Amino acid sequence: MTGANESGTPPSPGGGDSPAVPIHLRPARPADLPVLVPLLLRLKRLNEEFDPLLRVRDDAESQAREVLKASLNDPKAILLAAEGVGPDRDKVVGFVHAILRERPFYTPEMEGVIVDIYLLPLYRRHGVGEYLLKEISSQLKAKGAGVVIAEFPAQNEIASRFYAKRGFRAITERHARSL
Amino acid sequence: MYLSTPVGGISGTPTGDVGIRQSPNSPNVSAKVLIKAPSVNDFGMAESVPAPVEGGREPRRRSRPRGASARRESETDELGRRAVELSRFYGGKIETVPKVPVRSLRDFALWYTPGVAEVSRAIHADPELSFDLTGRWNTIAIVTDGSRVLGLGDMGPEAALPVMEGKALLFRWLGGVDAVPLPIHATAPDAIIDTVERIAPAFGAINLEDIASPKCFGILEELQKRLPIPVWHDDQLGTAAATIAGLLNALTLTHRSVKEIRTVLLGAGAANIATARLLLALGHDPHRLALVDSSGILHAERADVDELSVRNPWKYRLALRTNGAGRTGDLASAVAGADVLLAASTPDPNTITPAHVRSMARGPIVFALANPVPEIWPDIARAAGAAVVATGRSDFPNQVNNSLVFPAVFRGVLDARARSIPDEIVLAAARQLAHHAADLGLSSDHLLPTMEEIEVFPHVAAAVADAAVREGIARRRLSHDEFLHRAETQMGRSRQLVRALQRAHLTPPMPRGGPSARRRSP
Numbered sequence: 001m002t003g004a005n006e007s008g009t010p011p012s013p014g015g016g017d018s019p020a021v022p023i024h025l026r027p028a029r030p031a032d033l034p035v036l037v038p039l040l041l042r043l044k045r046l047n048e049e050f051d052p053l054l055r056v057r058d059d060a061e062s063q064a065r066e067v068l069k070a071s072l073n074d075p076k077a078i079l080l081a082a083e084g085v086g087p088d089r090d091k092v093v094g095f096v097h098a099i100l101r102e103r104p105f106y107t108p109e110m111e112g113v114i115v116d117i118y119l120l121p122l123y124r125r126h127g128v129g130e131y132l133l134k135e136i137s138s139q140l141k142a143k144g145a146g147v148v149i150a151e152f153p154a155q156n157e158i159a160s161r162f163y164a165k166r167g168f169r170a171i172t173e174r175h176a177r178s179l
Numbered sequence: 180m181y182l183s184t185p186v187g188g189i190s191g192t193p194t195g196d197v198g199i200r201q202s203p204n205s206p207n208v209s210a211k212v213l214i215k216a217p218s219v220n221d222f223g224m225a226e227s228v229p230a231p232v233e234g235g236r237e238p239r240r241r242s243r244p245r246g247a248s249a250r251r252e253s254e255t256d257e258l259g260r261r262a263v264e265l266s267r268f269y270g271g272k273i274e275t276v277p278k279v280p281v282r283s284l285r286d287f288a289l290w291y292t293p294g295v296a297e298v299s300r301a302i303h304a305d306p307e308l309s310f311d312l313t314g315r316w317n318t319i320a321i322v323t324d325g326s327r328v329l330g331l332g333d334m335g336p337e338a339a340l341p342v343m344e345g346k347a348l349l350f351r352w353l354g355g356v357d358a359v360p361l362p363i364h365a366t367a368p369d370a371i372i373d374t375v376e377r378i379a380p381a382f383g384a385i386n387l388e389d390i391a392s393p394k395c396f397g398i399l400e401e402l403q404k405r406l407p408i409p410v411w412h413d414d415q416l417g418t419a420a421a422t423i424a425g426l427l428n429a430l431t432l433t434h435r436s437v438k439e440i441r442t443v444l445l446g447a448g449a450a451n452i453a454t455a456r457l458l459l460a461l462g463h464d465p466h467r468l469a470l471v472d473s474s475g476i477l478h479a480e481r482a483d484v485d486e487l488s489v490r491n492p493w494k495y496r497l498a499l500r501t502n503g504a505g506r507t508g509d510l511a512s513a514v515a516g517a518d519v520l521l522a523a524s525t526p527d528p529n530t531i532t533p534a535h536v537r538s539m540a541r542g543p544i545v546f547a548l549a550n551p552v553p554e555i556w557p558d559i560a561r562a563a564g565a566a567v568v569a570t571g572r573s574d575f576p577n578q579v580n581n582s583l584v585f586p587a588v589f590r591g592v593l594d595a596r597a598r599s600i601p602d603e604i605v606l607a608a609a610r611q612l613a614h615h616a617a618d619l620g621l622s623s624d625h626l627l628p629t630m631e632e633i634e635v636f637p638h639v640a641a642a643v644a645d646a647a648v649r650e651g652i653a654r655r656r657l658s659h660d661e662f663l664h665r666a667e668t669q670m671g672r673s674r675q676l677v678r679a680l681q682r683a684h685l686t687p688p689m690p691r692g693g694p695s696a697r698r699r700s701p
Contacts, residue, residue: 046485121499122479
């Protein structure tokens with residue numbers, strides 16, 4: 001889960017895969033791209049807040065479109081769109097993006113990496129993040145992943161806490177410096 | 180009444196002008212003390228600025244402000260020179276003075292060792308006794324990191340000291356409070372919080388001052404959680420309370436209820452973020468409240484909302500909670516149809532235009548609180564249909580002035596020995612201020628008490644102390660009349676003290692301006 005989860009009133013829960021959660025999760029379609037691209041950019045701009053080495057490129061928008069388009073056609077990637085419910089039924093309010101990676105030296109041999117996860121602020125909390133995480137984890141598992149990995153900026157303490165609460169721990173670290 | 184002379188009415192007494200001030204670089208508004216020439220004998224500033232003319236026509240907008248601001252500038256320059264001169268002459272503005280008799284050195288066996296050891300043992304056994312056996316009950320710290328001094332910006336702690344001294348003088352003169360100026364060398368919020376926590380044992384309350392937004396919010400919240408005494412940030416709460424007081428009366432005048440109005444807050448700095456919170460506490464519908472800042476109307480899907488979640492969670496929370504209609508765009512889109520516009524933003528008289536005012540609901544309420552220049556001149560706003568207009572300036576009617584608030588609030592919480600200062604207390608102060616103005620006759624030109632109506636202070640103090648008792652946070656529970664009497668006595672004594680020192684020439688008369696003023700060894 002990315003971003004701060006403070007107060008906010010989402011539309012009333014109901015419908016969708018899980019009646020307790022005010023969103024409906026489905027596989028993304030090419031027609032979603034015009035909405036998914038700005039959401040992915042929002043996520044990258046949030047990441048920018050945490051480290052100067054995460055400064056967003058000028059061509060990030062076209063890059064976002066390419067990356068998402070590639071994942072839509074990639075059997076080793078999962079891209080799910082989160083729609084609102086009620087009056088927001090046809091509005092894409094977030095998404096989760098994961099890819100499968102081989103682990104040549106370790107077991108389990110396949111890992112599922114959550115590379116992007118974003119929800120508009122009003123749809124955060126209320127168990128939505130947890131629901132997204134559960135759904136993507138089970139779909140990754142169905143594709144053969146034996147471990148699920150979340151990637152996010154080291155300084156994003158809210159994400160750190162979110163995953164830690166759900167049993168995640170740091171297994172490798174990526175340290176960087178400018179050249 | 181214990182005081183028949185207006186505050187600044189004593190010849191030769193340094194008085195403070197107390198007006199809302201505005202940083203040119205920031206949308207925040209808050210109030211500050213400007214030391215003022217001694218010959219000016221009220222709390223008003225800039226008497227030479229022409230009084231506003233009702234129903235003024237737009238063409239005058241060009242010439243008048245320019246002339247007024249030029250005069251203001253030269254007047255401010257002159258005040259500045261004089262303030263430096265006098266600061267040098269007096270070597271600062273406050274000193275500590277004993278309040279016990281000293282008949283001979285033998286008395287120090289009581290005031291100091293060995294007698295004091297027993298006082299120390301008693302407090303060791305019950306630290307709460309520090310409120311009875313020392314001056315803690317009446318002593319506060321004015322803490323600043325100097326990161327947002329007046330409209331000057333980040334000046335550092337040393338440069339903040341004269342300003343904090345001025346504030347201490349006001350605390351003493353108006354509130355009878357012993358205030359210790361305490362600029363600290365600390366920048367990080369955690370360092371400021373730790374420092375204040377460590378000095379808290381000496382104080383009955385803490386006033387945070389001139390700390391930049393948004394770090395001021397987190398510092399205030401954390402200190403309010405940690406300390407067993409009230410912590411106040413005047414740039415947030417003082418200004419917000421005065422604004423709410425004026426608004427309550429403006430609503431009465433225009434037959435509106437806070438639960439039904441649609442309100443736009445222009446500027447999302449320390450003062451307006453606090454005002455928004457207080458409005459919600461008063462029962463304002465969050466969906467009918469909208470904040471507008473330099474990036475336009477705040478809403479849950481604004482492009483910078485994730486950035487706000489990291490940098491300014493207080494503004495972020497309001498982005499999620501307010502603006503139920505999901506309006507986007509600029510001020511014009513926000514104010515169309517609104518009942519109330521509370522501006523604490525940019526000192527530019529064209530920030531709010533007559534068209535903005537005309538687009539609002541019939542008979543709207545407009546507070547233009549930027550200083551030194553309001554976001555719209557009051558006569559222009561009235562001509563465009565505003566039913567009630569308030570500014571931060573004393574030379575127009577309806578000055579929203581935090582100096583109406585902080586001396587009385589501190590008097591009240593100190594007299595009740597309050598453990599904290601919840602919003603309910605802030606609202607009690609605002610309501611009492613509003614009542615007082617209403618008792619004297621409410622009109623579109625008399626929304627709030629003026630600084631001359633000095634009798635309001637003890638009443639606000641007593642209302643605050645009563646609220647502390649009601650909220651269950653008072654260490655000392657007295658009746659309303661007892662609180663009122665204490666406040667009158669303590670506030671009156673302060674002014675008697677200052678006058679007595681002047682009469683005895685222990686406070687030397689104020690020197691005339693010029694070279695002679697430059698020499699005096701303190």
